Amino acid sequence: EAQVTQNPRYLITVTGKKLTVTCSQNMNHEYMSWYRQDPGLGLRQIYYSMNVEVTDKGDVPEGYKVSRKEKRNFPLILESPSPNQTSLYFCASSWDRDAGYTFGSGTRLTVV
Amino acid sequence: EDQVTQSPEALRLQEGESSSLNCSYTVSGLRGLFWYRQDPGKGPEFLFTLYSAGEEKEKERLKATLTKKESFLHITAPKPEDSATYLCAVRMGAQKLVFGQGTRLTINP
Numbered sequence: 001e002a003q004v005t006q007n008p009r010y011l012i013t014v015t016g017k018k019l020t021v022t023c024s025q026n027m028n029h030e031y032m033s034w035y036r037q038d039p040g041l042g043l044r045q046i047y048y049s050m051n052v053e054v055t056d057k058g059d060v061p062e063g064y065k066v067s068r069k070e071k072r073n074f075p076l077i078l079e080s081p082s083p084n085q086t087s088l089y090f091c092a093s094s095w096d097r098d099a100g101y102t103f104g105s106g107t108r109l110t111v112v
Numbered sequence: 113e114d115q116v117t118q119s120p121e122a123l124r125l126q127e128g129e130s131s132s133l134n135c136s137y138t139v140s141g142l143r144g145l146f147w148y149r150q151d152p153g154k155g156p157e158f159l160f161t162l163y164s165a166g167e168e169k170e171k172e173r174l175k176a177t178l179t180k181k182e183s184f185l186h187i188t189a190p191k192p193e194d195s196a197t198y199l200c201a202v203r204m205g206a207q208k209l210v211f212g213q214g215t216r217l218t219i220n221p
Contacts, residue, residue: 004155031207043156043199043211050207058208090155097207098144098163103155 002027004104006091012110013081021076021107023091031094032074033058033101034066036087043090049074050097081111114139116202118212125219128189133215135200136182144203145183147176149196150214156199190219 004025013019025032033048035058045058047066055066063085065077074093078085088108092101119134137145144163148156160169162178169176173194175186185198195218201211 033207033209035211040213042213043201045209048207048209056207059210092155097203098161100146100148100158100161101156102158106153106155 002102004091004093004102006089006104006107008107009105010108012112014112015082016080019078019081019109021078021089021091021109023074023076023104024072025074025091025093025102026072027093027095027102028071029093029095029102030071031097031101032068033092034064034074034076035090035092036060036085037090037106038087046076046089081109083111085109086111114202114204114210116200116210116212118198118200118215120215121213122216123218125187125190125217127191127219127221130186130188130190132187133185133198133217134182135185135212137200137202138181139202139204139210141204142202143205145178146201146203146209147174147183147185148199148201150199151196187217190217192219192221195219 034046035043044060049055049068091104094101116137147159150156160176165180197214197216199214201209
């Protein structure tokens with residue numbers, strides 16, 4: 001089944017403890033992206049990638065890092081999480097920038 | 113400032129009662145407008161891409177249209193299973209996407 005897989009689905013962590021949210025797609029898509037979704041603010045783009053080793057900032061990149069060493073994987077790294085990074089995170093991929101993205105099921109992160 | 117605004121925030125309809133959702137945008141260099149559907153607890157699901165004023169796309173009971181400043185998602189004779197949050201997004205540049213806040217649609221049987 002064609003899909004975008006994020007792990008974990010739920011995570012509660014403490015301020016300052018580094019964490020990684022993994023994202024993997026099995027569709028050989030070139031384009032991948034990370035979003036956070038917050039009530040009243042909607043979906044906001046954190047980072048995107050157009051191919052291996054090619055990444056760029058979205059609207060809210062502060063406090064996040066990404067890497068794209070392989071086509072299928074696009075992990076989101078929080079080096080020192082803070083409570084304002086508590087959110088619902090989505091990874092997404094697309095074979096073409098005009099084709100629309102396939103989204104993962106989301107990761108609900110709570111930073112206390 | 114690039115902005116995407118959706119209205120209304122929430123809409124409640126009776127089954128079979130047609131209506132339209134609005135997405136207005138103020139962006140420089142529109143490269144495409146996207147509509148997504150999002151069910152509670154799930155990621156958005158892609159519906160349509162529109163590129164130029166006058167373009168229309170249809171899928172079952174949904175039809176999306178685009179003008180120079182806004183897009184409409186028309187829902188004809190909706191059913192309860194059409195209940196969801198509908199999101200529009202505008203692409204600017206290579207891959208920058210700006211989403212609206214969504215319209216939460218409820219269809220009562």
